[in-house]
Each structure stands twice: as C-alpha cells, then as structure tokens.
Amino acid sequence: MNPTAAPLPYLVFDFDSTFTQVEGLDELADIALQGHPDQAAVVAQIRALTDQGMAGEIGFQESLAKRLALLGATEKHLAPLVARLRTKVSESIRRNGDFFRRFADRIYVVSSGFREFIEPVVAEFGITADHVLANTFTFDAAGRITGCDPQNVLSRDGGKIRQLVLLDLDGPVYVLGDGYTDYQIREAGLAHRFYAYTENVARPTVVARADEVLPSFDEFLYQLKLPMTLSYPKNRIKVLLLENPDARAQELFSAEGYQVETVPGGLDEEELIQRIEGVSILGIRSKTQVTKRVLDAANRLISIGAFCIGTNQINLDAAMERGVAVFNAPFSNTRSVVELALGEIIVLARLIPEKNARMHRGEWDKSAQGSFEIRGKTLGIVGYGNIGAQLSVVAEAVGMKVVYFDIAEKLQLGNAVKCRTLEELLTQADVVTLHIDGRPENERFIGEQEFALMKPGALFLNNARGHVVDVPALAAALRSGHLGGAAVDVFPYEPKTNHESFENELRGLPNVLLTPHIGGSTAEAQRNIAEFVPERIIQYVNTGNTQQSVNFPNIQLPVQQAHRLIHIHANVPGVLARINNVLAAHHVNILGQYLKTNELIGYVITDINQEYDQEVIQALREVEHTIKFRVLY
Numbered sequence: 001m002n003p004t005a006a007p008l009p010y011l012v013f014d015f016d017s018t019f020t021q022v023e024g025l026d027e028l029a030d031i032a033l034q035g036h037p038d039q040a041a042v043v044a045q046i047r048a049l050t051d052q053g054m055a056g057e058i059g060f061q062e063s064l065a066k067r068l069a070l071l072g073a074t075e076k077h078l079a080p081l082v083a084r085l086r087t088k089v090s091e092s093i094r095r096n097g098d099f100f101r102r103f104a105d106r107i108y109v110v111s112s113g114f115r116e117f118i119e120p121v122v123a124e125f126g127i128t129a130d131h132v133l134a135n136t137f138t139f140d141a142a143g144r145i146t147g148c149d150p151q152n153v154l155s156r157d158g159g160k161i162r163q164l165v166l167l168d169l170d171g172p173v174y175v176l177g178d179g180y181t182d183y184q185i186r187e188a189g190l191a192h193r194f195y196a197y198t199e200n201v202a203r204p205t206v207v208a209r210a211d212e213v214l215p216s217f218d219e220f221l222y223q224l225k226l227p228m229t230l231s232y233p234k235n236r237i238k239v240l241l242l243e244n245p246d247a248r249a250q251e252l253f254s255a256e257g258y259q260v261e262t263v264p265g266g267l268d269e270e271e272l273i274q275r276i277e278g279v280s281i282l283g284i285r286s287k288t289q290v291t292k293r294v295l296d297a298a299n300r301l302i303s304i305g306a307f308c309i310g311t312n313q314i315n316l317d318a319a320m321e322r323g324v325a326v327f328n329a330p331f332s333n334t335r336s337v338v339e340l341a342l343g344e345i346i347v348l349a350r351l352i353p354e355k356n357a358r359m360h361r362g363e364w365d366k367s368a369q370g371s372f373e374i375r376g377k378t379l380g381i382v383g384y385g386n387i388g389a390q391l392s393v394v395a396e397a398v399g400m401k402v403v404y405f406d407i408a409e410k411l412q413l414g415n416a417v418k419c420r421t422l423e424e425l426l427t428q429a430d431v432v433t434l435h436i437d438g439r440p441e442n443e444r445f446i447g448e449q450e451f452a453l454m455k456p457g458a459l460f461l462n463n464a465r466g467h468v469v470d471v472p473a474l475a476a477a478l479r480s481g482h483l484g485g486a487a488v489d490v491f492p493y494e495p496k497t498n499h500e501s502f503e504n505e506l507r508g509l510p511n512v513l514l515t516p517h518i519g520g521s522t523a524e525a526q527r528n529i530a531e532f533v534p535e536r537i538i539q540y541v542n543t544g545n546t547q548q549s550v551n552f553p554n555i556q557l558p559v560q561q562a563h564r565l566i567h568i569h570a571n572v573p574g575v576l577a578r579i580n581n582v583l584a585a586h587h588v589n590i591l592g593q594y595l596k597t598n599e600l601i602g603y604v605i606t607d608i609n610q611e612y613d614q615e616v617i618q619a620l621r622e623v624e625h626t627i628k629f630r631v632l633y
C-alpha cells in the first residue's frame, strides 16, 4: 500500500455540496414543503438564495435568514433529512470512507450548515462531534425551527474565518470546499491551500481562486500520495470523441467520471497528432485514420473505440504493439445496412433515381421499360459476414434467390448457395452487393474485369468501403450501359465534415443512387453503438477484460480478487516466467493468473493479495519486453 506522508495536514471540509452532493437546507425545504401548494416555487427561491450566498453575491447571514424564513420546517423533519443525506454523500468520499475513519483526528468539518444534520452523517465516517463546527437551530415550543443560534460564530459573515482562528490548528491546514466562504479561509491566511471541490458543483468564482481543483476526492488523495480506494482517479482519464457519436457515449463516459472532449467532424492526421497528447481513450467512426504516427504521438492512450463496425481506418497492429486495445461495435448497425441495401435494390430495379429526378424537374414519364420485380431474381452477396448473412435472410424473405462468395467458410443460411469463386457469383447474379471488410488487401477488389463479368443490365451495390471498388471502372461500366444501375454509400475519399463538398466521378450518372455513408446512420444503430463501445472500454479500464477487442487477445476475466496486475508485453518467450520470478522474489501471494497471447503481444493478468511492498510494482514495470503495466484495485 502507499506509505502515508506524515504528518497529514489538517483537512477542513465543507459539508453541503462537498461532503454531500446536495445542500442540506435545500433538502430540508424539499421535505418540509411536501404537499405545500407552492412547493416548487419556494424550493426554487431557497436554491437561488443558497447559490447567491455561495457565490459571494450576498452576505451569508442575509442568505441564511431569508432561507429559514421561507422554510417552515420542524423538529420532526430532521430524522428524514438525515436519512436522505446519508444516501447523498459524495461518491468519491463514500468510496474513500476508510481514509476518513483512519485519519479522523486530522479532519474537521467546518460548515455554515447545521450540526443537527451534519453530525450524524459524518459520524459514519469516524468524524466525532468535536470535529464538527457548524450552526445550530433554534426551535419554538411547538418544535418549529425559528432560526439559528446567534452566538455561534458561523452564523455571522466571515464566520468560517473566525472559526478557524478559534480552532487554532498547529500545522498546515488544507481547505476543501465548493463555496466562496471556503476560499476566504485561505485568503485570510488561515489555510495553506484551498482546493475547489467540484464533484457536485463548480462555481467559476471559486474555481478561479483555488490552488487546485478537485473533480473528486480521489484526485486529492492521488496528488498527496495518500491511501486511496481506487488505483487511479477516474477524472484523470481524458476521452476525445470525434465524428459525432450519439450523445449517449459522452453521457456514459462522463458518468464514469472521465473528462470528455468532443470534436464534431473528423480530424486529419496532423490535427489528430496535435490533439492526441494526454488522451487515454479515443473515440472515432469510419473517417478518422489512426496511423502509426498518430499512435506515436499518443503518450497516454489506453484504448480506441471505433463507434462503427469497420476498423480498417485504425492501424491495429501498431496499436497492439503499443498496448492500445481497440474495440468496435460489431453488430450494432448491421440491420441498418441490410435495410438500406434491400431498399436500394428495389429502388434501382424500378429506375427510381432517374424517375424521381425527372419528376422534380416537372417531367412525367410513366413507363414499365427497364423496370423489374426483385422476386425470383438472383442476389449475389460478396462477403457473407454479419451484414451479408443477414441480408441473405431478408432478401430470401422477399423472394430473391441468394448466392454468396466469401474467402472464409460460412454457415449457409436458408436456401443461400455458396459460390466457389467470385467469377461464379458475378456471372449469375442480377444484383451484386458488396459486404466485405476494408482490409488493405481488398483495395480495388472489384474493377474493370469484374464488372465485365457481370450480366448486362445487372445492378451493383457498394455499402462496404470506398477503396474496395475501382470507381472510374464502375463509372465506365455504367456510362457504357453495361450495368443497369448502382447504389454507392462509401467512397475512396469522403468529406471530413458536412461543410465540405462531395466530388466523385459517379455524380450525374443515370440510375445511380448516391448516399453520404449513411448505411449505419439510424437512430437505433447510433444509440446501440454509443452504449456498446463505452461499456466495453469502461470494462477494460476497470477490470482488464478484453472480450470483443479487435486487436487484443480476448480474455473474459473472473471477478477481481484483491489487487490486479495488468501486464502487456511483446510476445517473446520467458516473460511470464520473469513476472512470476519477480512476484516470488517479493513473496507476493498469487490468487489467480490468466495469460493469453497473439502473434505480437502477451496479455497477463495476475490477481494478488493486497499486502505487498511498492518495490514489486517498479520491478514489474522493469521486466524486459513490457509494453504497458498497470495495477487495478
């Protein structure tokens, strides 16, 4: 465990919105006013007064007097208030409860709130009544709260400062709080440092004056190298999201405590190199190229999330060699692409692109010429993976015959018939649709020769990747009339944002349906992706679980026992033995160990007992061929 830097400074905590997520008086008002006809309006008035007081806009006494007058609370409301506040202790403070219990003699709660509700809440954290300095209520004979004890220094303006003078602590004092009056303790020279505590609320006037800003108590413990419950403060994990994934992604990462930055469009290589420093998690879609150079500039990257299916835009091996785990959403938008493809087949078979354009120009051309039903026609699916296979089922349901070609052996669904060669497929299909992935070997996979093999009048669909088709050859096959039409959703070069214009030789050709890479762009797919990918990444960060990573050895780990060592190394013989030698030399008790390798890296997870000295961690970092090492608890 971390050694304790001794002696610990005195820690002076604010209570409302720091120790707890809420303001005690707001909650009391909420409880006392239940059933009151103007409840919402009165609560809002009280909140506004609290905020004005905390931001230093009105004096504390004025704010307090006004709030109490509005309240109408009685003694009997206090027990439910305490019960509620116990459930609203700030997450990171609750998480580090052991720290409070261990160092309770160095901790004071100094608050303009009220002893009646503060004392019982902090008592659970080992903080005794003599370390709580707060106001006290006054009551009338009927038990109604009438105000606060005017003799208490905390009931007056500048009360916290006077309270600190009275406390007369003999050693460094650090103040942690969200309010202006907390900062004033430092301003008055009665504290050595003021930490603006922003886990629950960030007040700009307070943050601006702070020595440090604490998004969580973990951050404080981490900075001071004090014993903490988590191995690393989550607020230090920076997420950069590009290309507009659904807002749910940002929501999930933020809820986990990560800092999230977003950039609406894609970034080119140079721009990404500028932005990637300090980023722990990068989220992209199909546009952003994550090259070796980008990965070299990424000094803190743990994981990349492709918020889509394709991962050809990421140099997966280079990521792996640098210990960066990549996750995608392998089937969240599958159905959306399938529905688009089916629609396109029907639309092209009925010459809709042309007819629609002519109607918009005022031309009425009612004719059956060149139009056909898709029932009974042969659909040739190239790439019988998740999308290809699902399209196979849907196409059969509308009466098409399905043939497919894949370089891998695949389960034939329904009545689909496998073709042994691409040629076999191309020569018999009325409609050819591409659903292969974008691996580099597939560059210009379909070109002049392949189009020539297709039946005269056949239709061609590319919803896979732009570079797998020789676009000038496709344009020529359409212009010559050899192909009857095409639907293309993906292009070798796609605009970076919606403000850039689209240039391509397919523009203006007859019976060609062009779409701006929207195969997976449906509300359902985007929402699913924005949950699937963050969930995988958060799990990887928290537990080391690599299930469904596209470049890491997949390990589904059991529930963690005590501390977990995550070791990523180059896959050369002997590394596991060296790790275990280090552990044995330091007498570390292994509770469980899991290893998986692939051609480039080895991934070893070791669960060990909580008791070990820090040198073992350094020794493990120094094991030869280590790429990345982290400890989780």
Ligand SMILES: NC(=O)C1=CN([C@@H]2O[C@H](COP(=O)(O)OP(=O)(O)OC[C@H]3O[C@@H](n4cnc5c(N)ncnc54)[C@H](O)[C@@H]3O)[C@@H](O)[C@H]2O)C=CC1
Pocket: 309, 310, 311, 330, 333, 334, 337, 382, 383, 384, 385, 386, 387, 388, 405, 406, 407, 408, 435, 436, 437, 438, 442, 445, 463, 464, 465, 489, 490, 517, 518, 519, 520, 521
């Ligand atoms: N237009 C859009 O918005 C979208 C496009 N896509 C693209 O669709 C691709 C396919 O997606 P899934 O079906 O989910 O992937 P998948 O990995 O399940 O299937 C791809 C299949 O293609 C096969 N394949 C690869 N190269 C081949 C070749 N040269 N000849 C024959 N078969 C080959 C593979 O063996 C595999 O079975 C993605 O990689 C992505 O590039 C995916 C989603 C949305």
Ligand SMILES: O=C(O)C(=O)COP(=O)(O)O
Pocket: 285, 286, 287, 307, 308, 309, 310, 311, 333, 517, 518, 519, 520, 521
């Ligand atoms: O899922 C895929 O591979 C796609 O092509 C969809 O890409 P997008 O997220 O729309 O940039």
